[in-house]
Amino acid sequence: MAGSERAVPGPGSRAWNDRARRVIPGGVDSPVRAYRAVGGEPVVIARGSGARVVDVDGNEYLDFVMSWGPLVLGHAHPAVVAAVREAAGRGLTFGAPCPAEAELAERVVAAYPGLEQVRFVSSGTEATMSAVRLARGATGRDLVVKFSGCYHGHADHLLVAAGSGLATFGHPSSAGVPEAFASRTAVLPLDDETAVRDLFAARGGEIAAVIVEPVPANHGLLPQRREFLAALREETSRHGALLVFDEVITGFRLGPGGAAQRLGIVPDLATFGKVIGGGMPVGAFGGRRDLMRHLAPEGPVYQAGTLSGNPVAMAAGLATLAVLEREDGWSRLEALGRALEDRLRPVLAATDPPARLVRVGSLFWLDLGGKDRAPRRAEEIPGSVSGRYAGIFRRLLARGVMLAPSALEVGFLSLAHDEADLERLAEALAGALDEPGVQKR
Numbered sequence: 001m002a003g004s005e006r007a008v009p010g011p012g013s014r015a016w017n018d019r020a021r022r023v024i025p026g027g028v029d030s031p032v033r034a035y036r037a038v039g040g041e042p043v044v045i046a047r048g049s050g051a052r053v054v055d056v057d058g059n060e061y062l063d064f065v066m067s068w069g070p071l072v073l074g075h076a077h078p079a080v081v082a083a084v085r086e087a088a089g090r091g092l093t094f095g096a097p098c099p100a101e102a103e104l105a106e107r108v109v110a111a112y113p114g115l116e117q118v119r120f121v122s123s124g125t126e127a128t129m130s131a132v133r134l135a136r137g138a139t140g141r142d143l144v145v146k147f148s149g150c151y152h153g154h155a156d157h158l159l160v161a162a163g164s165g166l167a168t169f170g171h172p173s174s175a176g177v178p179e180a181f182a183s184r185t186a187v188l189p190l191d192d193e194t195a196v197r198d199l200f201a202a203r204g205g206e207i208a209a210v211i212v213e214p215v216p217a218n219h220g221l222l223p224q225r226r227e228f229l230a231a232l233r234e235e236t237s238r239h240g241a242l243l244v245f246d247e248v249i250t251g252f253r254l255g256p257g258g259a260a261q262r263l264g265i266v267p268d269l270a271t272f273g274k275v276i277g278g279g280m281p282v283g284a285f286g287g288r289r290d291l292m293r294h295l296a297p298e299g300p301v302y303q304a305g306t307l308s309g310n311p312v313a314m315a316a317g318l319a320t321l322a323v324l325e326r327e328d329g330w331s332r333l334e335a336l337g338r339a340l341e342d343r344l345r346p347v348l349a350a351t352d353p354p355a356r357l358v359r360v361g362s363l364f365w366l367d368l369g370g371k372d373r374a375p376r377r378a379e380e381i382p383g384s385v386s387g388r389y390a391g392i393f394r395r396l397l398a399r400g401v402m403l404a405p406s407a408l409e410v411g412f413l414s415l416a417h418d419e420a421d422l423e424r425l426a427e428a429l430a431g432a433l434d435e436p437g438v439q440k441r
C-alpha cells in the first residue's frame, strides 16, 4: 500500500461523522479529534493492532498518535487484552478495595523517585486537579504557578492562559472558568528562571505549588534546560511551596521514573495518566506520605471516585508495566527514537525553510518554525507552522501514515513500531514535502 494514495476520509467515515455531529458537539468527545487545525474531517477508526489502525472504510494507517500516549505497547497488545478479559470476567467494578490497586500502587511507588503513596483516579485531568487541591490543602496557601504552553488537563484552576505581562493572573483560557478562579493561578513563560525568582521574591509566601510538565509535550515538544527545572526545585523548597511534576505523558514512557529520574530532580507531588492505564481510563497522583496523609479519609482534603482504582483498568496498567519491564521496553523505546531521528534528519533538513525533529525518548515533534534552534517556550513557535503542517498532515494521511491532527501535538512511538515503520514514515514525509505547496530546497 506504500506510495498509493486514497481519498480520506472515505464515505464510511463521512457517514459516521454526520451521525455523530447531530448528537455530539462537533461530532467528537475531545476537540482536537475534529481535525479543525488541519482542515477536513476525521477518519473514524474501526480497530487497531500493533502500530496500525483501520478506519471504517477499511483503510489502514501506520499510527503515530497511539491514542495520544497511552498505547506504549501498541494497539490491542495480547498481554494487555488478556489481562483485561480476565479481570472483566471477575467483575467490572466493586466500589470496594481490590488487590490490583495495591499491586499497581506498589509498582508506581517503587519506580518513581521520592514517591511513597499514590492515589488512583480516572483521568489525567482528575490527577492534576486533585494534586493542586492537595497542595493547597497541605500548604494552606492559594496561589498556583503554571507555565505558558504546559497543559494539565481541563480543570478550572489550570485552564488559564498567559496574558501579555510577564507574570499574569486571571486570564481564563476557556469560557465558563470564573476570573476569580483564574486569578489564583499565575502563568509564567517556560525557560525563564528570572521570572520564577521574581514571582517568588514578591509573593513566595502565598504560593502553594508550581506545576510543570518536566518535558512539556502539549504545545510542540519543548525540552527544558535542566537549570530551569532545578530553579523551580530550589525556589519552591526555599519558600515552602510544593513542586508538582505533571508526568501524565512522560510517566512510565521516558522510563520507570519518568522525567524526574532522567533529570535527577525529585518533585513533591507527581501526576500520572496515559501509559499508567495501558489504554484504560486511569490517572494517579502521588508524593511523600507526609503530604498524601492530608487526603481523606486520613486528612481534610476531600477527593473520591466511584470508578477510581477500577479493577479492569488496574489490570491493563499492571500488564502494560509488566511487558515494559520484561522486554526492556524503555531502552528499546529510546533506541527507536534515536533511529527515527537518524532517518528523519536528512529528510527534514532538505526542506526550505528547514524543519527539525525534536525528540525526547519515544516522543517526537516536527518543528516547522524554521528558527536556528528548537524552541523552549510556547511563544517561540510562529503561527505559520499551522498552515505548513496541515498540508503535510493531509498528504501523509492520504499515504496511509497518521500523525496528530495539529502542528502543536507530539507524535508517539510504541514497542509495536519497528525500523521498517520508521522508514515508511521517512519516505512518506519525503514525498509529502516534495509536493507543490510545500517548498523544498
Ligand SMILES: *Cc1c(COP(=O)(O)O)cnc(C)c1O
Pocket: 122, 123, 124, 125, 126, 128, 151, 152, 153, 154, 213, 218, 246, 247, 248, 249, 273, 274, 283
Ligand atoms: C493528557 C494530559 C493531561 C490530561 O489528561 P486527560 O486524561 O486527558 O484528562 C494532563 N497533563 C498532561 C501533561 C497531559 O499530557
